Amino acid sequence: MIAPNKVHMLLADDDPLLRRLIGGAFAKRGFDLIYAADGNEAREVTRRLKPDIVLLDYRMPVFDGLKTASYLKKEPETKDIPIILLTNEDFPLEGEKYLKDLGVDDYVHKGADFEDILDKVKQVMKAHGRDIDSLVGGAKAQSIAPQ
Secondary structure, eight states: OOTTOEEEEEOSSOOHHHHHHHHHHHHHOEEEEESSHHHHHHHHHHHOOOEEEEEESSSOSSSSSSHHHHHHHHSSSTTTTOOOEEEEOOOOHHHHHHHHHHHHEEEEESSSSSHHHHHHHHHHHHHHTTTTTTOOOSOOOOSSSSO
């Protein structure tokens, strides 16, 4: 059951350690996390549970993040859900335009400080008409990198 008055986030990444690190940091801030290990699972879970926001790994098995985003943006029940791509890549301006054309709201580097990732999520949610500052709090996470 999805809890009311929480931000429901789908985190799709094939790396279980990354899911645990990033997901745990978001959970400490009050997010309700849903996980997927590949693009197809992310698509199915998003269609079924309709999270508030989706964080997609750029490189995943079955469907990569771009293909998954493309499917989600074409389907009526998921087309309005914001998507942020998690990547280790740097995109040139043409690549950023391609992401926007696909419907990806933004992207963030996996190695970024958690506060930067959180800020990106807040910005994207606000751009979609949902200010989540009052819903997220908790302990500040300084780093999500493994020690």
